[in-house]
Amino acid sequence: MQNSSRYFLISAVILLVALIAWYLKAIVLYLCIAIVISLIGQPLVRLYSSIQIKKIRLPRSIAALFALATISFALMIMVSLFIPLLVEEVRIISKINPNDVVSTFREPLANLNYDLQKFQIQYGNGESVEKYLANQLSSVIGFQKVSSYAQGMVNFTTNIIGGTFATLFMAFFFMKDEHLFYDTVLLLTPPKHIEAIKEIMQETKRLLTKYFVGILLDMLFVATLTSISLYFLGVKNCLLIGMFAGLMNVIPYIGPLIAASFGILIGVTSSLELEFYTQLLPLIYKIALIFLIVQLIDALLVQPLVISNIVKAHPLEIFLVILIAGTLTGIAGMIVAVPIYTILRIIAKEFLNNFKIVQKLTSKLEEE
DSSP states (O other): OHHHHHHHHHHHHHHHHHHHHHHTHHHHHHHHHHHHHHHHHHHHHHHHHTOEETTEEOOHHHHHHHHHHHHHHHHHHHHHHHHHHHHHHHHHHHTOOHHHHHHHTHHHHHHHHHHHHHTTOOOTTSOOHHHHHHHHIIIIIOGGGHHHHHHHHHHHHHHHHHHHHHHHHHHHHHHHSTTHHHHHHHHTSOGGGHHHHHHHHHHHHHHHHHHHHHHHHHHHHHHHHHHHHHHHTTOTTHHHHHHHHHHHTTSTTHHHHHHHHHHHHHHHHTOTTSOIIIIIHHHHHHHHHHHHHHHHHIIIIIHIIIIIHHHTOOHHHHHHHHHHHHHHHOHHHHHHHHHHHHHHHHHHHHHOTTSHHHHHHTGGGGGO
16 A cells, blocks of 8 residues: 555656646756756866866866857857858748749659640649649748748747857856756665666766767768768858758758758759759759768768767667657657667666666666
C-alpha cells in the first residue's frame, strides 16, 4: 500500500512538473538553449581560464564573460552576413512577375502541355499550362505576399530579442558557476542515489559538450564547403545558400533536402533571364550536384565522427532513433533526438545495467 502511494505521489509530481513546464514553455526553451550555449562555451572557458598574466590566472567569471562574448560575437557576424542577404533576396522575389517565370519556363511548359493533352489529363478550367501556372503563382505561392511574410519575420525577430538577452544571461551564469545546475539536482536527489546521479551528470556533460561542439563544427563545414563550391561554379548568392545549408544541417536527413530546395529556388529566381535548356537547367543541375556531393562527404566522413563516435552509438542506432523521433514529434523531435537518447542511455547504464539490452546499447559508454 505504501509503495502504491509513493508511486502515485511520484507520478503526480512528474505530471505537475510537466504541466508547469508546458505552461512556461518559452522560459523552458530559453533555459535549454542557455544550457546548450554553456556546454559549447565550456572549452572556451577552460581556454581563457588557462591564460596567465604575470602568474595570475583569469578568474572564472572573467573567463566566462570572454567565452560568452566570443560566442555572441560569432553569432553577430553570422546574423550580419545572413540577414542582409536574405532581405535582398526577399526584395528580389517580391518584385518577380509570375508572367516572367512562365516566360522563362515557356518551352518545357509547352512540352508538358502537349503531354497532358496527349494523355487527356485534366487540370484547372481548361486553360493552358502557362496560364494555369501563372494563376497558381499569383494566388497560391503569392509573390506579392513575400513582403508581408518578411515583415512577419522581422516582427518575430524583434520579439525574441528579449528572449535572447535572457538566454545569454542564464548561459553566463551556467558557464561561470559550472556546478550550479549540478548542485541544484543533487539537492533534490535522495541520498542513496547521489553517487549514481553524480556519474550521470558528469558523463552527460562530457558527451553533450563534445556533441554540440561537433554539431557546430559540422554546420560550419557544410556552410563553408557549399558556399565555396557554388562560388567557383558562378552561382549567384552562394553565401546565402551556403549559410542556409549549414543552418539546416542541424535537422537530420530532412534539413539537407530543405536546403537544396532553397538553393535551387534562390538560384532560379536570381537567374530568370537565362534561357531554360542551355543555361538555367544546367544551373539547377550544378546546385543539386553540389548539395549531393557535400552531403555525401558530410554523411560518410564528418557525421560518423561528429555523432556516432562522440555519443558512442552505432550509426544505424542513431538513424532509427532520429526516424522514430521524427515520426512521433516531427522536425523538433529529430533535432533533439540524439541528445535525449544520449542522456537516456547514460541513465539506463547507471540504473538498468542488469538488462542485457541495456548492456548492449551502453557497452561503448564503458570504453572510456
